[in-house]
Amino acid sequence: MPGFKFPNGVTVELIKGDITEVEADAIVNAANSYLEHGGGVAGAIVRKGGWVIQEESREWVRKYGPVPVGGVAVTSAGKLRAKYVIHAVGPRCGIEPIEKLDDAVTNSLRKAEELGLTSIAFPAISTGIFGCPYEDAARIMARAIRREAPGLKSVRRIIICLYGDEAFNVFNRVFNDEL
Numbered sequence: 001m002p003g004f005k006f007p008n009g010v011t012v013e014l015i016k017g018d019i020t021e022v023e024a025d026a027i028v029n030a031a032n033s034y035l036e037h038g039g040g041v042a043g044a045i046v047r048k049g050g051w052v053i054q055e056e057s058r059e060w061v062r063k064y065g066p067v068p069v070g071g072v073a074v075t076s077a078g079k080l081r082a083k084y085v086i087h088a089v090g091p092r093c094g095i096e097p098i099e100k101l102d103d104a105v106t107n108s109l110r111k112a113e114e115l116g117l118t119s120i121a122f123p124a125i126s127t128g129i130f131g132c133p134y135e136d137a138a139r140i141m142a143r144a145i146r147r148e149a150p151g152l153k154s155v156r157r158i159i160i161c162l163y164g165d166e167a168f169n170v171f172n173r174v175f176n177d178e179l
């Protein structure tokens, strides 16, 4: 399993598989602004974690309004192994600037810090239904992590969970390049 370690001990691991099976304090969801969890990662999280995650998401939107692109919201993780789901809204490529993915990653990491969590797992946000290329998304995610990791105090482990060989191979090459 490819891994990276920062001087402060924070590790980054790239794994292949289903993020709903990953053991981490928080799982990041690739969400939309309305937190209506349809397909992809979001659908899998609600199917496995339970409808409570969708209900809490709706409650969040009722209270605070839609989550801006690059922003995050937190709910419980229902029946999943994680303690929380951090719903991060990535950009829709061709509609919003892909650089907003940096905000989505940064805000997720900062939220995990705020919650005092030690581990967080990310999917390849925006590379499914939202249509961003793996290569560009990987580079933005890697650079955001490279910038944020040295300042992390609570978070010790960052996991990037890729679905399928193609995503894994591209992310692996780009992370090797950037970290």
Ligand code: AR6
Pocket: 017, 018, 019, 020, 030, 031, 032, 036, 037, 038, 039, 040, 041, 042, 043, 044, 090, 123, 124, 125, 126, 127, 128, 129, 130, 131, 132, 161, 162, 163, 167
């Ligand atoms: N585990 C890990 N990665 C996955 C999984 C899984 N179970 N399922 C898909 N992927 P997407 P987006 C990969 O579409 O592009 C939803 O409807 C997938 O192959 O989940 O940010 C939301 O409600 C791709 O590489 O997220 C939003 O409306 C990556 O995860 C919208 O999709 C992200 O794909 C968000 O679109």
